[in-house]
Amino acid sequence: MGMTLPGGNPADQTLVIYNGVSPNYLETVGTSLLAGRTLRDNDENQILVNKATLDAFEIPLNKAIGSKIIQTYEGEVDEFEIVGVTADYNFASLKEEVKPILLYNENTPGWIILKAETQNYEALLNTLESSWKTINPNTPFVFNFVDKEVEKLxxxxxxxxxxxxxxxxxxxxxxxxxxxxxxxxxxxxxxxxxxxxxxxxxxxxxxxxxxxxxxxxxxxxxxxxxxxxxxxxxxxxxxxxxxxxxxxxxxxxxxxxxxxxxxxxxxxxxxxxxxxxxxxxxxxxx
Structure with a gap:
């Protein structure tokens, strides 16, 4: 989405990738915070951003928490408050520079990331599939391993x-x-x-x-x-x-x-x- 600072020119927008996550997302994927806190269940307009986002908007790290960025679309203005800053991490191929990204609290996710400490993947997948069919019987259980997805890059x-x-x-x-x-x-x-x-x-x-x-x-x-x-x-x-x-x-x-x-x-x-x-x-x- 295209975003600006409050009071900025709506026509001069910075493109920011957005990703809906749950509060324990950072702990699951192993990404560290540089400042602020993680998301909470009741967060609505609160977001996490990476260091590249601060650089794009020229926001100092020590002033990032509480800063706001806005999205203007078809006359509607949505304001988001930065509550945490993550270290830059590669969410795309290493052939691409780390781009600005914001993480918001997603209440109805379409996907799940799971970290499990086990070597018995067959038993784990059987348990997950059983749980998935109980919760959402009309949607096929489709899974991928993160390391295999990274290898494809x-x-x-x-x-x-x-x-x-x-x-x-x-x-x-x-x-x-x-x-x-x-x-x-x-x-x-x-x-x-x-x-x-x-x-x-x-x-x-x-x-x-x-x-x-x-x-x-x-x-x-x-x-x-x-x-x-x-x-x-x-x-x-x-x-x-x-x-x-x-x-x-x-x-x-x-x-x-x-x-x-x-x-x-x-x-x-x-x-x-x-x-x-x-x-x-x-x-x-x-």
Whole structure:
């Protein structure tokens, strides 16, 4: 509904979401009060508002209790008194900023929110359905779990996460196979060089370092290219969320370290195999 402060211009209204609740609603959903009290059974024009409502009307928190806001509709004016202020809470997707909302005392609700401390949901639902049919036999008993409803808000993000995991795993697997084949090819190309170096006293560690240094350099170049690109893509995705995390530098450091470890594990197996081979066989004239 569109609302204004007393004496304000009726044409210049602030949109406020309204929701009918019962007095113990805040306790049930776990929302805290910043000031004032909760609703009472005899409240009619008394309301609760969130901090975003105060900000929208530029009402200081210390002057909020007792303040009034009005609704003008088709010449009729309804005045509401603020008796409590709740902390801002997300009642919609995290892709939306917390908007002004007011809670009023609803005497004839069309829905019920229930919090129950039980693991036996089947027995609970059977009891609720029985009670529901006793009170309102002509209306079907339809229920939803709040956590499942919240999950629906982020179905796209969950699907994107699963797709990312699958394709990342495939990319790592293909990269490892390619690395393994490439280091095998390089080892074969440098077979005689490795044999000569071993005859001259080079250690296995030196041989492994000889075969892996170029691959480590390539991983470093890939990291320098990929890190800024990944940061840009993630920042662009996070722009959809008014409330979001900051991407820390150490995340990229861990990713780069993981890529380096995977590369070393993949390359080292074939490199060590080539380094410990009999140099006589490597130098034998074919």
């Amino acid at each position: 982020y179905a796209e993000e969950k699907r994107l996460g699963k797709i990312s995991v699958v394709f990342t795993s495939l990319a790592i697997l293909i990269s490892c196979l390619g690395l393994f084949g490439l280091v095998s090819f390089v080892a074969e190309q440098k077979k005689k060089e490795i044999g000569i170096r071993k005859v001259l006293g080079a250690s296995v560690q030196n041989m492994v370092r000889l075969l892996t240094k170029d691959f480590i350099r390539l991983v470093g170049i890939a990291f320098i290219i990929a890190a800024p690109l990944a940061y840009f893509i993630m920042q662009n995705w996070l722009q959809d969320f008014p409330y979001r995390i900051n991407i820390e530098w150490w995340v990229f450091l861990i990713a780069g370290g993981a890529a380096l470890i995977i590369t070393l594990l993949t390359v080292s197996f074939q490199a060590i195999k080539a380094a410990i081979a009999n140099p006589v066989k490597s130098l034998r004239t074919e």
